[in-house]
Amino acid sequence: MTRLDLVVLGLSLSSSWGNGHATTFRALLKAFAARGHRVLFLERDQPWYAAHRDLPDPDFCELVLYDDLAGLDAHRDRIAGADAVMVGSYVPEGIAAGAYVQEHAEGVTAFYDIDTPVTLANLAKGKCDYLTADLIRGYDLNLSFTGGPVLDQLMTRYGSPAARALYCSVDESAYAPTGIAPRYDLGYLGTYSPDRQPTLERLLIEPARRAPHLSFIVGGPQYPADIDWPANVTRVDHVPPDAHPDFYNACRFTLNVTRADMIRAGYSPSVRLFEAAACGTPIVSDRWAGLDTLFIPGREITLADEPEDVLELLTGTSETARASQAKAARERVLKAHTAGQRAAEFEGFLGEAIKARATASRSSDFSDSRPPARALAS
Known part of the structure; x- marks a missing residue:
């Protein structure tokens, strides 16, 4: 695959304190970048992460902190021009952020749910503050930490165009036996x-x-x-x-x-x-x-x-x-289950979504196969 320009809006990359998202994003995006792709990670600046940043300057992607939803406007051109834009679960004001991405992104849009069962349980209760059913339908690709029957539920009940399992992974260069005696x-x-x-x-x-x-x-x-x-x-x-x-x-x-x-x-x-x-x-x-x-x-x-x-x-x-x-x-x-293998799967899913959008565009009278009007914050 040719080089992809990816923008990610995620909970955290800079701090692993109190969350498993940072470890997941680090392993995946490091391996994805190693495959020749370009990555911009947009992270909402939060005081509890600011006090515990253990990766403030990653060498595998560009990391930018933004203060509030309006701060995304500074990156609107990158969002619009990217081959793919991916939003993660638990992003602050994630519903509004997702709507912003779906409105402005011209490439593939994806949602990466690192908490799928929790998300679906909260959606059923009407208490999810980072995702809606309309957003699920609006994302070209819904990636899930959970596989199995949940994927069918995302497509049949919530109307996802494509739901795929993208499990977590491990960077085998960082995690290995050390030979020390267990204590x-x-x-x-x-x-x-x-x-x-x-x-x-x-x-x-x-x-x-x-x-x-x-x-x-x-x-x-x-x-x-x-x-x-x-x-x-x-x-x-x-x-x-x-x-x-x-x-x-x-x-x-x-x-x-x-x-x-x-x-x-x-x-x-x-x-x-x-x-x-x-x-x-x-x-x-x-x-x-x-x-x-x-x-x-x-x-x-x-x-x-x-x-x-x-x-x-x-x-x-x-x-x-x-x-x-x-x-x-x-x-x-x-x-x-290495990060390299997961990055290859991720690249493949993005490639499928890019092809699907191109096919839909050719068969449509409209330049964008997604609905032009979105009331996604409801």
Whole structure:
């Protein structure tokens, strides 16, 4: 494919504090740029990210901060002239931003939903503040962190012209085994979320209470001060991306905990799955539909329901079996879930959308196949 000019309006690229969007965008766009494409990332300047910027000047794309919706006007020509413009979920004033993009972009428009099940649940309640049904229909391409039946729902119920799964990925050059000896039996890396906390309680905190001779670690910000952490659980606040490999490699096993909406939808892998596997750290996870399409349970990943399952894994798994699972999971990720592979998929989806627009344009009496009038902020 010829070089593409891509503009992205995303939640954050500059700061990974308290969000998984930055890690996802960094891996994807770095690999996309390496394929010869040009990227401009527009990020709404927010004080909580300004205080925790760990990538203020990326070398793989142009990063520009803007203060408010009116600030997009300074980049109107780039938006209009780009081959593709992509808006991400949770962008502040995302409905108005999406309408702005669909009004002014002359190339392909896309929406990248890193929170699809949450988005759809909020749309059903009329409480989504960054996406509407009209916007879904107006985007040429709807990319989703979630695959499976959700894609059909986006097209049949909401009228998306094209809904495609674009899972998260891992930069294998940054995430790899380090050879250090593990110091913790089980670790969990993730920002606090109320709907994840019961699973964390069941699959890490309760096992820690029952096995004081084992060691545990939980990394991530925003955990309430009133959580009763057992003495053998080490707490670390925000862990920046460049410290993730050391975190994973310090653990004999790592825990994957999935948000409730993602469990209900299925087919919603967290980036932590791919990161941990790339680092050669075996994973124990909660259950959800579609997980077996990514990793083979019992060989590449262990599934757990109760504290007893976790304790049996930690105390009854030989080092040979542990290493075998880690090796198999790493091989799976390097084969199917690297940033380079995801960038190639992304490029292919954009190419399909560009061709579809060209075909529609040739068969239409209008220069733009999308509806000329949009009441998209409703």
